[in-house]
Amino acid sequence: MLIELEEARSVALRVLRGVGTPQSHADLQAEVLIEAELRGLASHGLLRLPRIVERVHNGVADPRATGRQNWRGDALLDVDGEGGLGPVVACEAIARTCERAGRLGMAVAAIRNSGHLGAIGWYAEKISRDGQIAIVLSTSEALVHPWGGRKALIGTNPIAIGVPVQPDPFVLDMATGLISMGKVHDYANRGQPLEPGWALDAEGNPTTDAAAARQGAIAPFGDAKGYGLALGFELLVASLTASALGTNVTGTLDSTLRATKGDVIIVIEPHAESGASLAAYLDEVRACPPIREGETVTVPGDRSRSRRAENLTRGLEIPDAIWSQLRHLADCSSLES
Template sequence: MASGTEVRHIDAGTAIEIASAALMGAGAGPEAAGLQAAHLVEAELRGHPSHGLRRLPTLVGRMRAGLLDPNATPTLTWGSVSALVVDGNRGFGPVTAYAAIEAIQERARETGVAIAALRRTHHLGMLSPYVERLGEHGFIGIVLSSTEGLVHPWGGVGPLLGTNPLGVAVPTADGGVTLDMSTGAVSAGKILDFAERGLPLPDGWAVDEDGRATVDADAATRGAISPFGGAKGYALGLTLGAIVGVLTGTAYGPDVKGTLDETHPVTKGDIICAIDVAAFGQRPGSTELASYLELIRASGTDGRRVTVPGDRSRAARAHAVADGFDVLDDLWLGLEGLADEHREAPTGVRA
């Protein structure tokens, strides 16, 4: 059950400051800590606490266990003119991912398409900020990730597939399409968030350890997440995981470790792809696509606007940047405790 459901209202600047201090208290340098902290807070701003600050204590635990090197510099090796092999050297996911993005953007200007295959790097978190970064520079951005075995096969029992998320950005001048979705009915972080808040799950999200549908979040943590969309979601998740595993040489399903625990080396993989729209003779920021998306938005019944992928996240972010967001009180107190370890350390000494 949840350890507490009281919340407090936090602004983004304070959240980044506390999260950065917590990471520095465990040994991270200021730049890496700031980047990782900002990415966690970005998930909070977009209304996805499952990928936000609740991930930080696990990161700290992995740092203290020697499984995560917070100051690692990723190794970038070009396997071919447009294929980048990235060894994160056990570092933070955002640090590795943004380094890879900078490299493939530059290369895709020459080749039209460039792809990075990441291994030995930690949880990327929300995928939309990465693909949006590519979109801002005139690229179609695609990110695939593998995760721990959390999803049961369609017609099968047991957590044998990852939630294997997919992120895509197709830019227009006013935002375009930004897809950030799990191929499970929900992310593992969302299940844990519901469990911590003591809330029942919606129908269809998960099964218990015997394969029976459940709305009990605690039972779901011992069971498996259901694939979204039945057989089709199962097939998509399996296929995306296969692509990531083959290109990165990383593990599959139950053998993927390192984003939810504090005991195993990280064995997940990630793929990041940049496609230069201009290389195909097209203008970045398509006005035609923007007009089409507006047609869709205006198609709602009874005068209601239809959302396209990315709309809700952008609206949530704008509201949270202006007004702040809620964080579970127990979680926040824990983060403040971790931050105090950094603040109380002697000058030049890290906890």
Template structure:
């Protein structure tokens, strides 16, 4: 096997190693396992930009006190159906888990519930959170903000976050799951290309001088393009303002702490659950399933998929076969694991 070949790592082994590294750097067992689970989900769904490669930054943030394990997470119900959550600088997935628990529980009585989260760290992929809501026969929505990495339509300076959005709609079978960034690509993917000395496609973004580039390292110092031109930019800045207003988080260039190990996290997260049974809408589920099957059948066999289909298939395959990691990522994980093993 060459150094560029991916290595297949057993999921259980990888999860244990990530948790060991976090625990060895001061995280509690439950927090470490929660964070490890969301990094594993990124890898299982073929999104390494939200996977193991983020571990060194998480470790750096732990060591500098920018992540507080065992933090006091404070919920404050603003209305019967809206809760504001101060994450206390906790691991992002830990605060998000509390937010999801809260909206699922409250939506069981009110029909709709919203959680507004600030003062917590990067939460990883959004899909697992909305899928958990959908498993409770509810529509799940999630929005989050990031550092200003995207240039506005017509500009070249990074002024807007990648601002992902996720929606899960339950059906009579597997849910429809949308999880997408409002940038042409995630910065994590650009950094992954840079680490492996790979070129990026033209159109992903511009360098620090505002020139279109295929150099991943140059792009990492420049700005990502919004997806879909002016429409993607419009959606991104609308989400920036929506999350900022609701959570009181920073906006644009003032958002920090999801990619670095230097600054407190100042982004915000919004989660929503809409319980279909409480609204008398469960009879729609078979109709949605039938419609999605009609869409799948509209093209050549296997050519048309529904959001969530491919990620679900990849997840099942990797859970059995193992997770492919680049030699660089595997070596970095081994180094971190040796540090705590010999401490």
């Protein structure tokens, strides 16, 4: 179903306000979800909103919380999110971390007890558009099987890197799983099969059935290399945030348990004279002769920005079942108010 952008935003805000979310927090959470939809990342878009509502109703998420912050040394900000919405807690931490990095050259925020961030490239782009380098890491429930294994024991553990470049920053946003579990849910909602090799079912057997994969495991990207990165990121984030590990991580795919994953946001001041050379180098990469005639070489972030520009005028393609659920939640919120 094709939905106009402002209608989608209005419905999302009504849903969030209906569960007691302050206006500024609702605006931020809705923006992160809508931006994911605009960039074609439905797995991190509006399909996640009903679960946020359920988590608030069940008392494991607090839409009013902004997090409790404490500096561990000069450059490491320790954040207890106090069950707050992921984007709200993260942006509060980013504001202080960016200011500290501006003075010291570098600063880190280590966040625990906070909701799902959404697409982490949004934060990397936000920071890099303001002129600083960003590295964003997050962990998730155990959704990925170890290389050579048949059981989910590691998170999808994404990384985003943002580097300030003119006219648009370089933004890499990738999970260490071959796909995200959100994408599995999106395919299941749309009735689409997965690609072979993407996932295992609950018994550890290869499957293309998205519904069966929800109970199974995702493959690591790049075989042993992606597995190694995923494990390294899991340990790095947990060592800084005291977050849970592996099968003990909860709270981003369920509606009843406290969020126990961790987030790490690293902010660095770039060298003052690096900008022009970075832009020229990326243009050189884009100008590389393509393997397939008629195609062009892109760098991370290019296709996402193009898709966003197209969807700003076209609207958002949202599955009928998800949109009906959101409209119902919004209508219920209106009746309760």
